[in-house]
Amino acid sequence: xxxxxxxxxxxxxxxxxxxxxxxxxxxxxxxxxxxxxxxxxxxxxxxxxxxxxxxxxxxxxxxxxxxxxxxxxxxxxxxxxxxxxxxxxxxxxxxxxxxxxxxxxxxxxx
Amino acid sequence: xxxxxxxxxxxxxxxxxxxxxxxxxxxxxxxxxxxxxxxxxxxxxxxxxxxxxxxxxxxxxxxxxxxxxxxxxxxxxxxxxxxxxxxxxxxxxxxxxxxxxxxxxxxxxx
DNA sequence: TGTCGACTTGAAGAATTCTTCAATTCGACA
DNA sequence: TGTCGAATTGAAGAATTCTTCAAGTCGACA
Numbered sequence: 001x002x003x004x005x006x007x008x009x010x011x012x013x014x015x016x017x018x019x020x021x022x023x024x025x026x027x028x029x030x031x032x033x034x035x036x037x038x039x040x041x042x043x044x045x046x047x048x049x050x051x052x053x054x055x056x057x058x059x060x061x062x063x064x065x066x067x068x069x070x071x072x073x074x075x076x077x078x079x080x081x082x083x084x085x086x087x088x089x090x091x092x093x094x095x096x097x098x099x100x101x102x103x104x105x106x107x108x109x110x
Numbered sequence: 111x112x113x114x115x116x117x118x119x120x121x122x123x124x125x126x127x128x129x130x131x132x133x134x135x136x137x138x139x140x141x142x143x144x145x146x147x148x149x150x151x152x153x154x155x156x157x158x159x160x161x162x163x164x165x166x167x168x169x170x171x172x173x174x175x176x177x178x179x180x181x182x183x184x185x186x187x188x189x190x191x192x193x194x195x196x197x198x199x200x201x202x203x204x205x206x207x208x209x210x211x212x213x214x215x216x217x218x219x220x
Numbered sequence: 221t222g223t224c225g226a227c228t229t230g231a232a233g234a235a236t237t238c239t240t241c242a243a244t245t246c247g248a249c250a
Numbered sequence: 251t252g253t254c255g256a257a258t259t260g261a262a263g264a265a266t267t268c269t270t271c272a273a274g275t276c277g278a279c280a
Contacts, residue, residue, distance in 0.1 A: 014127030019120040060204045077203040083196040
């Protein structure tokens with residue numbers, strides 16, 4: 001019983017659907033980073049960051065390697081940047097549209 | 111109070127994170143479609159489809175227009191295809207070990 | 221007007237995901 | 251060995267999202 005493709009896609013996007021996970025992926029685009037460094041840049045408790053890292057790890061989009069007493073995370077593939085870029089393009093359009101709508105709404109109520 | 115960008119991104123991806131919503135977006139890439147036609151292609155109850163369409167509408171990624179007694183949905187000008195392509199590329203990498211899905215990914219049948 | 225078909229909405233419970241706390245593992249080092 | 255710092259895990263409750271059903275709106279048409 002194979003998982004339908006559209007369900008795999010949905011799971012993939014849901015995996016991306018968390019602020020902390022987004023920030024981790026963006027930080028890792030500059031290269032591998034230790035958990036300690038991620039913690040310094042993201043406002044979140046260690047246990048919570050770990051939980052989100054676990055989600056990313058389970059999906060396979062990042063890898064973790066122990067180096068001495070710290071753990072270093074890295075992107076498992078190179079294409080995440082493209083995805084983020086495409087998302088940003090759409091998001092920019094959507095937000096611009098919303099601002100437009102908001103402006104008109106304000107006019108109407110005045 | 112502006113919404114942080116990484117949170118807007120997370121919300122955007124979460125909006126995509128549902129099998130029915132993914133299928134709707136893919137179907138709409140071929141052009142506008144009436145709800146009736148979406149219902150014929152997606153196995154889901156009308157009220158459920160409506161709920162998922164409402165999520166897409168609220169996010170602004172689709173628009174709905176009434177035409178006679180039916181309602182027609184369309185992509186709201188955003189280039190969703192690029193996003194899907196980037197996502198498919200990453201998914202292909204992630205699933206490279208699981209040949210079960212790989213074949214269909216390349217065909218992009220769903 | 222009254223009814224039918226197409227679609228949406230509200231509400232309630234089920235299911236999933238998030239956050240937090242406490243406990244745990246693993247390596248480093250005295 | 252004993253302890254410290256770094257990171258993870260398990261568990262419980264909170265919060266969010268999904269699904270379903272019943273009721274509702276809106277246009278078409280007799």
